[in-house]
Amino acid sequence: MTVIAVLPGDGIGPEVIQEAVRTLDELDLGLTFDVLEHVNADTFLASGTALTADDVARIQRSDAALLGAVGDPRVTTPDYVRGVLLRLRFELDLYVNHRAVSLLADHLSPLKDTKRGAIDCVVVRENSEGLYAGIGGSLRQSTPQEVALDVEVNTYTGVSRLLDYAFDIARSEVCMVDKSNAVPNGGRLWQRCWAEHRGRHPGTPTRHLYVDAAAMLLVADPASFDVIVTNNSYGDILSDLAAELGGGIGTAASGNLNPTTGFGLYEPVHGSAPDIAGLNRANPVAAILSAALMVERLGHGDAAAAVRSAVARAVIQRRCTPDLGGSLTTTEAGAAIRAEL
Amino acid sequence: MTVIAVLPGDGIGPEVIQEAVRTLDELDLGLTFDVLEHVNADTFLASGTALTADDVARIQRSDAALLGAVGDPRVTTPDYVRGVLLRLRFELDLYVNHRAVSLLADHLSPLKDTKRGAIDCVVVRENSEGLYAGIGGSLRQSTPQEVALDVEVNTYTGVSRLLDYAFDIARSEVCMVDKSNAVPNGGRLWQRCWAEHRGRHPGTPTRHLYVDAAAMLLVADPASFDVIVTNNSYGDILSDLAAELGGGIGTAASGNLNPTTGFGLYEPVHGSAPDIAGLNRANPVAAILSAALMVERLGHGDAAAAVRSAVARAVIQRRCTPDLGGSLTTTEAGAAIRAEL
Ligand SMILES: CC(C)[C@H](C(=O)O)[C@@H](O)C(=O)O
Ligand SMILES: CC(C)[C@H](C(=O)O)[C@@H](O)C(=O)O
Numbered sequence: 001m002t003v004i005a006v007l008p009g010d011g012i013g014p015e016v017i018q019e020a021v022r023t024l025d026e027l028d029l030g031l032t033f034d035v036l037e038h039v040n041a042d043t044f045l046a047s048g049t050a051l052t053a054d055d056v057a058r059i060q061r062s063d064a065a066l067l068g069a070v071g072d073p074r075v076t077t078p079d080y081v082r083g084v085l086l087r088l089r090f091e092l093d094l095y096v097n098h099r100a101v102s103l104l105a106d107h108l109s110p111l112k113d114t115k116r117g118a119i120d121c122v123v124v125r126e127n128s129e130g131l132y133a134g135i136g137g138s139l140r141q142s143t144p145q146e147v148a149l150d151v152e153v154n155t156y157t158g159v160s161r162l163l164d165y166a167f168d169i170a171r172s173e174v175c176m177v178d179k180s181n182a183v184p185n186g187g188r189l190w191q192r193c194w195a196e197h198r199g200r201h202p203g204t205p206t207r208h209l210y211v212d213a214a215a216m217l218l219v220a221d222p223a224s225f226d227v228i229v230t231n232n233s234y235g236d237i238l239s240d241l242a243a244e245l246g247g248g249i250g251t252a253a254s255g256n257l258n259p260t261t262g263f264g265l266y267e268p269v270h271g272s273a274p275d276i277a278g279l280n281r282a283n284p285v286a287a288i289l290s291a292a293l294m295v296e297r298l299g300h301g302d303a304a305a306a307v308r309s310a311v312a313r314a315v316i317q318r319r320c321t322p323d324l325g326g327s328l329t330t331t332e333a334g335a336a337i338r339a340e341l
Numbered sequence: 342m343t344v345i346a347v348l349p350g351d352g353i354g355p356e357v358i359q360e361a362v363r364t365l366d367e368l369d370l371g372l373t374f375d376v377l378e379h380v381n382a383d384t385f386l387a388s389g390t391a392l393t394a395d396d397v398a399r400i401q402r403s404d405a406a407l408l409g410a411v412g413d414p415r416v417t418t419p420d421y422v423r424g425v426l427l428r429l430r431f432e433l434d435l436y437v438n439h440r441a442v443s444l445l446a447d448h449l450s451p452l453k454d455t456k457r458g459a460i461d462c463v464v465v466r467e468n469s470e471g472l473y474a475g476i477g478g479s480l481r482q483s484t485p486q487e488v489a490l491d492v493e494v495n496t497y498t499g500v501s502r503l504l505d506y507a508f509d510i511a512r513s514e515v516c517m518v519d520k521s522n523a524v525p526n527g528g529r530l531w532q533r534c535w536a537e538h539r540g541r542h543p544g545t546p547t548r549h550l551y552v553d554a555a556a557m558l559l560v561a562d563p564a565s566f567d568v569i570v571t572n573n574s575y576g577d578i579l580s581d582l583a584a585e586l587g588g589g590i591g592t593a594a595s596g597n598l599n600p601t602t603g604f605g606l607y608e609p610v611h612g613s614a615p616d617i618a619g620l621n622r623a624n625p626v627a628a629i630l631s632a633a634l635m636v637e638r639l640g641h642g643d644a645a646a647a648v649r650s651a652v653a654r655a656v657i658q659r660r661c662t663p664d665l666g667g668s669l670t671t672t673e674a675g676a677a678i679r680a681e682l
Contacts, residue, residue, distance in 0.1 A: 136525070150525065236553045
């Protein structure tokens with residue numbers, strides 16, 4: 001029996017997760033769902049803790065986890081997001097954030113040049129260290145003399161295992177993105193690991209870009225990218241940018257993975273979108289594609305491929321939400337995809 | 342007598358700076374040029390030091406400085422760039438990096454939606470702290486146990502004076518970009534300074550975005566931005582992205598400014614482009630617009646406006662380099678702009 005821990009979360013999270021779960025049901029893969037409905041901002045605001053050690057253990061006992069979105073405008077400190085999403089990434093050592101973007105239909109590209117605009121890439125984002133480690137502090141906090149320090153931590157272990165994954169999944173190229181011309185210590189380490197990995201994979205074409213140039217080139221020539229491997233912070237930015245170029249954040253799937261244990265926490269790249277929460281207007285595509293990524297990594301490659309092509313067919317026919325050029329609601333858009341299955 | 346220190350630098354730097362200087366000559370503003378030709382990678386490779394304390398003093402004695410580009414593929418460590426460009430930014434406390442982007446002609450936008458695509462914004466990038474401070478180190482360097490630390494430093498002084506500048510130059514809105522939902526210490530400080538500044542400028546509309554959302558929105562709705570104020574690292578990335586959306590990196594001007602002393606170091610946002618160096622193919626527009634920003638801040642607003650409209654006219658007529666849809670060389674493109682003056 002395969003158990004999926006489901007964390008609907010905040011905002012549009014529950015709405016899009018519902019469509020993802022319905023789609024998984026349709027696939028008949030014998031999945032059972034363990035829903036942790038309470039992991040959300042309401043619980044955080046009421047009790048100060050949205051995710052307990054018991055919850056973490058429960059998630060860990062499952063075979064994979066599917067998450068909607070974490071974030072709420074009522075919470076302005078990082079404690080909540082750090083206590084749920086980042087806690088899971090760090091405690092379960094989900095060291096790869098695999099963020100896949102591919103343009104589902106030409107009309108979705110914001111770019112004029114449709115040939116160059118046909119993005120189809122994976123951002124392999126470091127997910128267990130970097131600026132997200134939460135290391136640092138403030139001196140003279142809340143005074144006009146405050147000095148705030150946040151430490152970007154990069155380890156040989158962390159960078160190497162990430163690069164392993166990037167080379168593993170590469171189809172045509174690995175592009176490493178850093179800022180080694182300005183940020184000295186992490187820069188030197190990334191460059192060293194990069195040189196080692198290139199040496200070990202002489203058959204894989206590679207490219208190196210500074211992060212500012214990578215942001216430009218994603219716009220100028222998105223189709224030229226295959227795998228982009230980078231640190232936690234640059235991966236956050238570049239994956240959202242890539243998603244926008246691939247038809248908007250409503251279509252980008254992701255998996256927080258530990259390729260060693262095989263465990264993964266899958267989530268749409270988009271956030272909780274509080275402005276449209278509860279209105280049956282959110283786009284379920286990213287959640288459904290995240291579920292497809294999940295079943296693919298659970299060994300159901302055919303089912304994943306079927307979902308992906310059903311999504312593509314629905315979107316090309318504009319049987320989708322307004323952000324993708326359609327006029328359907330969340331539930332209708334989910335049903336339209338299932339009808340294509 | 343107004344003295345301009347000129348640092349042609351590397352790659353295409355000398356070529357584009359030559360066109361900027363010729364354009365300044367044409368304006369007849371009584372400028373004299375103190376050219377520091379030796380500040381480049383050749384000098385660094387030969388002697389280990391491209392910029393000496395004497396050079397810094399000489400630049401400091403001038404009224405403003407104009408720089409081409411710093412960077413060379415033969416130098417793979419950050420020491421060279423840190424020893425020239427970052428040294429000047431830090432030692433002269435040029436705490437604002439003012440990066441202006443505006444779409445010169447519709448045909449230059451990479452975006453389909455020409456209405457939303459008409460970007461006209463300034464990225465106000467923190468330029469004196471953040472991840473660029475060069476603070477940190479490595480434990481067990483060059484071993485498989487290496488831990489590399491780079492500290493992102495944010496100070497109340499640094500953030501506040503930057504926000505002062507952003508509100509000073511705002512025309513319609515100030516948008517602050519951070520990652521306070523994930524990076525706790527700097528995030529808290531930026532949010533505090535932001536709340537204070539908004540309170541002091543109740544008449545200025547404001548917006549806050551996380552950096553990932555900002556990257557997306559720059560693509561989805563570039564025309565909605567006026568002033569974007571952010572830290573050193575995000576400013577690096579977002580300004581290059583904005584430049585690409587504004588017609589390419591070949592058009593983006595910048596000034597590294599100390600608004601308190603009035604001193605500024607002006608430079609095109611683009612780099613040294615070693616692949617086309619020496620071929621008379623580089624686009625001189627960014628260098629010429631950087632020179633315009635410089636003379637504007639030296640009190641010659643009319644001359645700056647004249648240069649900007651000459652550039653726009655030349656580009657609209659496609660009297661420009663191939664990256665902007667023309668077929669001119671660097672020197673011809675410079676001459677075409679001067680012919681419009
Ligand atoms: C050369 C590099 C260190 C520099 C920076 O990141 O500041 C450049 O990209 C820039 O934006 O001026
Ligand atoms: C919510 C936030 C902390 C998170 C991140 O930056 O990792 C989100 O933007 C994401 O990309 O999953």
